[in-house]
Amino acid sequence: MDAPQTEIPGYDYGTGKVAKLPISMAEWEELKKSALFSEEDAIYLRLSEDVLAEQVDDLLQVWRGVIFDHPHLRAYDEDPMTHEVDSKYAQAVARRFGRWIIDTARAKYDQAWLDYQYEIGLRHHRSKKNKIDKGHTLGHIRARDLLAFCATIVVPMKPFLAKKGHPPEVVSRMYDAWWKSMILQATLWMRPYIREGDF
């Protein structure tokens, strides 16, 4: 299958190990329209890969900083009995999270990508959280935190997007494209959380 080959454990993009997203390619095309996502946005996302590739660790640090600052978010990386962070788990997840920045920037929207979005949703949801890395943490990330966190992902990206000296107008376009992609992905990730027939 034409999908990323990496050595990251648990990164099952493009493999038969991930569930199939129960929405079609045609429905995905429709969904992009609901978010005003156009081919131009894909172009600005792709432009961002080069800008972000060398800043992956810095971005992860910003986001993990927010998580560790807030008990209700940190809990998702902690053993609920001991309140100790499961750091093996957190590190395994971080590698895939870093890779996600690149995948988002590449904006290659084929069936393998769609299916992996569903898988990412399942891995936040009680269906599959902890399963991939045999974690010992809280077993479910609430829909509310997953959605609200979109802002924590995208807003702090602006200065990083500006780091390579692109004109403000271009940075702004990259930033908006990231917002659109983030909201579209979070929408797909919600699939396991939504009541039958309501998605």
Added chain:
Amino acid sequence: MDAPQTEIPGYDYGTGKVAKLPISMAEWEELKKSALFSEEDAIYLRLSEDVLAEQVDDLLQVWRGVIFDHPHLRAYDEDPMTHEVDSKYAQAVARRFGRWIIDTARAKYDQAWLDYQYEIGLRHHRSKKNKIDKGHTLGHIRARDLLAFCATIVVPMKPFLAKKGHPPEVVSRMYDAWWKSMILQATLWMRPYIREGDF
């Protein structure tokens, strides 16, 4: 009750007619943190009221333009039998939608506001869609369109936020505050869509 007094039909903000949001004020405080929403964001939202108040109709036109451009979105304003737009319904909704711009800008987060967020969610969901205005339209807005549409609301606002000549840095702060508020509200609106225990 200390809530907006208007003559807009069906605008039941602050009245006993709306359902109570089943999350507490303390949980709302927590949720704001998941979105990095701070008191500074509230200040920039409030600054935007003056900028947007005289552009409400223009904004509504932009958003409705997107809806009417896309059959899968227009369907939500159409009679599913005849595919005719229920224009009495659409007009009644538009008045409340316009008022929502002002309410979002005011950022007054008390119990009445929280409860009305729940009500707005219910009015998109099959629980209450069509009920308020006795509409004859499709009975449910899909979670996916409601979430994805956040981008259609916020991204086109940027030039409107700039209309009163604020410096780009200030416009940018207003824009980010709108994004955060939008994602937080969409999160609350999802409550009726989410499986028991998953929210």
